[in-house]
Amino acid sequence: DVKVTQSSRYLVKRTGEKVFLECVQDMDHENMFWYRQDPGLGLRLIYFSYDVKMKEKGDIPEGYSVSREKKERFSLILESASTNQTSMYLCASSRTGAAYNEQFFGPGTRLTVL
Amino acid sequence: GQNIDQPTEMTATEGAIVQINCTYQTSGFNGLFWYQQHAGEAPTFLSYNVLDGLEEKGRFSSFLSRSKGYSYLLLKELQMKDSASYLCAVRDREAGNMLTFGGGTRLMVKP
DSSP, X not given: OOOEEESOSEEEEOTTOOEEEEEEESSXXXXXXXXXXXXXXXXXXXXXXXXXXXXXXXXXXXXXEEEEEXXXXXXXXXXXXXXXXXXXXXXXXXXXXXXXOXXXXXXXXXXXXX | OOEEEOOSEEEEETTXXXXXXXXXXXXXXXXXXXXXXXXXXXXXXXXXXXSSEEEEETTEEEEEETTTTXXXXXXXXXXXXXXXXXXEEEEEGGGTTEEEEXXXXXEEEEO
């Protein structure tokens, strides 16, 4: 059974704190993604990675950074959390070369920044 | 850029049929996905269309018309467990084959 896991389901942090969100997939997928999901706005891509140590900016990278030191792990970093980063964060992975590159999602981390 | 529109909310009755529409504008269309997302859970893949026509998978079907920039998800014999959000996502080869998601349609199935 394929699986994408995220380190926390719920997280509460204070403004200015550094926040790490971890994502691990066990499917040997090349591609990994970080999205945030807000009501009415759908999923918006923050960053993605198509290989170890590779990263590309998505639609809304400002205020975020990422790290991919191992194929199975993709971390999202909020260097200095702000209240407008309160959101649901979803990690996903997909295989390169598949007919339609279905993305598999983790359960999400609901982050609240106070 | 891309623009993907789908209704925010829909309500239907158990046992009925419901159609959720999605319209999009994109310059390098390379496939359209439908995902289901129950409250508090991860989105799960439902269907994929890249050519015009209807793809059927059990109670769920998805239709695509590339010339009209239009897709719909058809759910038959609705069950209470079908209450969820349905996300339309378009893949654009001119955006590195990344997915762009619509805002999602929250479907409520009533007895």
